Amino acid sequence: MAERRRTSRQRDRIFEMLRETRDHPTARSIYQRVRRQFPDLSLGTVYRNLEVLVKQGLVNRLDFGGTFDRFEARILAHHHFVCEQCGAVSDLDIPVDQALTRRLRVATGLDATRHEIRLYGVCKACGTKANDRALRTKGAR
Ligand SMILES: [Zn+2]
Numbered sequence: 296m297a298e299r300r301r302t303s304r305q306r307d308r309i310f311e312m313l314r315e316t317r318d319h320p321t322a323r324s325i326y327q328r329v330r331r332q333f334p335d336l337s338l339g340t341v342y343r344n345l346e347v348l349v350k351q352g353l354v355n356r357l358d359f360g361g362t363f364d365r366f367e368a369r370i371l372a373h374h375h376f377v378c379e380q381c382g383a384v385s386d387l388d389i390p391v392d393q394a395l396t397r398r399l400r401v402a403t404g405l406d407a408t409r410h411e412i413r414l415y416g417v418c419k420a421c422g423t424k425a426n427d428r429a430l431r432t433k434g435a436r
């Protein structure tokens with residue numbers, strides 16, 4: 296019983312942490328953040344709790360391949376931008392294109408139930424760093 300209470304407290308904390316962040320953390324990163332509060336927490340427990348939250352529809356999993364999967368508490372359809380340099384994942388506040396669903400239906404007869412489109416490129420932070428480097432190199436010449 297005490298065991299179950301502790302598990303649900305840990306799960307609540309994981310969910311709360313995901314609601315407070317917008318950086319789409321991996322299970323390992325969630326583990327590192329929540330462990331401060333629950334020193335006896337294991338990575339396996341974090342995986343199991345995330346599994347439950349995803350099944351309950353409270354948390355969205357972004358498939359990046361096994362242990363690199365990322366999690367977020369924002370479950371309404373939205374797109375993502377992935378930085379090819381630092382791996383940062385950010386939410387794109389552009390409307391989900393319903394015309395795509397229609398085009399899919401016309402072309403294949405398939406009905407899409409949800410959208411998640413990933414656009415890849417260089418994030419602003421990495422772009423700024425690259426610019427600074429270019430300027431420094433120019434200045435040195
Ligand atoms: Zn970046």
Ligand SMILES: [Zn+2]
Nearest residue numbers: 367369385386
């Ligand atoms: Zn997102």
